[in-house]
Amino acid sequence: MEIVIASGNLHKIREFREMLKPLKSIDLLSLLNFPHYQPPPEDGKTFQENAMRKAEHAAQALQRWVLADDSGLVVPSLNGDPGVNSRRYAGEEATDSENRLKLLEAMRALKDLHRTAYFECCLVLASAQGVKKSVKGICEGEILHEERGRNGFGYDSLFIKNEYDKSFAEITESIKNRISHRHKALVKLLPTLETLQD
Ligand code: IMP
DSSP states (O other): OEEEESOOOHHHHHHHHHHTTTOTTOEEEEGGGOTTOOOOOOOOSSHHHHHHHHHHHHHHHHTSEEEEEEEEEEOGGGTTOBGGGGGGTTOTTOOHHHHHHHHHHHTTTOOGGGOEEEEEEEEEEEETTEEEEEEEEEEEEEEOSSOOOSSSSTTGGGEEETTOSSBTTTSOHHHHHHHSHHHHHHHHHHHHHHHOOO
């Protein structure tokens, strides 16, 4: 059966493709397959709210099964920033690199003790009939003083997971896909995905 990843982010789409490979009966599409579809504004106060909106809206509009991801980086010392604004932290059209620079600047004076952070990923699976399941995964770590590594996207080069000595941008995508917030959320969704029928 077909499931549409409600995202046009190539990195996220690739991670989902890789992680869902073992589910042979699922064909993944993404919003790149529906260029005329206009996603709703992401103005929820939580990742969960935004993921719900994305999933319900796309499932209705496309009349298909949809898997929506809303995710981001939370830094408690910055009162939760960048949080739900992770993608547009440095401005509506900001690049990942501009967002990382803004984060480094905001944390410049913070000592290691105050550099804890976590990635959060909320996933919502929905059909045109409504929401089927909502799950969340968290990955805890800290923010580096400078960028390290070239893999990944977003804040990967600034994030180091607890008990690791490499940033998310220094490890391979296949390792990231076994330890990330997105992986942790997806694992909770697998039993439901396995039961879906056309
Ligand atoms: P969304 O597409 O509105 O969910 O925004 C996600 C944003 O959060 C991305 O643009 C990144 O800035 C950040 N983000 C989410 N997941 C990751 C990840 O796995 N690595 C690095 N940054 C991430």
